[in-house]
Amino acid sequence: MARISLVLAQTLLLLATAWAQPCTHVLRLQPGQDLKQSLQAYRAEHNLQAAWISTCVGSLRNLRLRLANRSESSQFDGCFEIVSLTGTLSPDGLHLHLSASDENGVTIGGHLVDGNEIYTTAEIVILEEPELRFQRLPDPATGSSELQTRPRQ
Numbered sequence: 001m002a003r004i005s006l007v008l009a010q011t012l013l014l015l016a017t018a019w020a021q022p023c024t025h026v027l028r029l030q031p032g033q034d035l036k037q038s039l040q041a042y043r044a045e046h047n048l049q050a051a052w053i054s055t056c057v058g059s060l061r062n063l064r065l066r067l068a069n070r071s072e073s074s075q076f077d078g079c080f081e082i083v084s085l086t087g088t089l090s091p092d093g094l095h096l097h098l099s100a101s102d103e104n105g106v107t108i109g110g111h112l113v114d115g116n117e118i119y120t121t122a123e124i125v126i127l128e129e130p131e132l133r134f135q136r137l138p139d140p141a142t143g144s145s146e147l148q149t150r151p152r153q
Helices: 002-016 035-045
Strands: 023-029 051-066 074-090 093-101 107-112 117-128 132-139 144-151
Touching (some): 023 051, 035 093, 035 117, 051 093
Antiparallel strands (some): 023 117, 051 117, 074 093, 093 107
């Protein structure tokens, strides 16, 4: 029951701030930059508290992902088109998932890790809710740090 109350409280908080327009951030990465490290640096530089990826297009050289139910990352050699990038950015960290396709259109996706080098470009639009703060707090039900939403103070 307490878990349902927490979810209800978070939902009401989101509805209460729904009239606020998200701030839009546009970022273009250059060849050789690391996708995740660049997003972490941008988040810190702009003090993003409750942000999420709206869209991302671009390409990578040598894909690195942590695949489902694995603790180690996997590397795939070659050039890849970014098909999608989704997730949240907060002071507690980034939680991002990436899908990319190779020259044959074969697509693979997983948890974004360091080591994804931009090949030609990455054009990224990030949205931020200025009234909120995302936090990642331990959840006893999952054993992981999970997203929580709080008012920004």
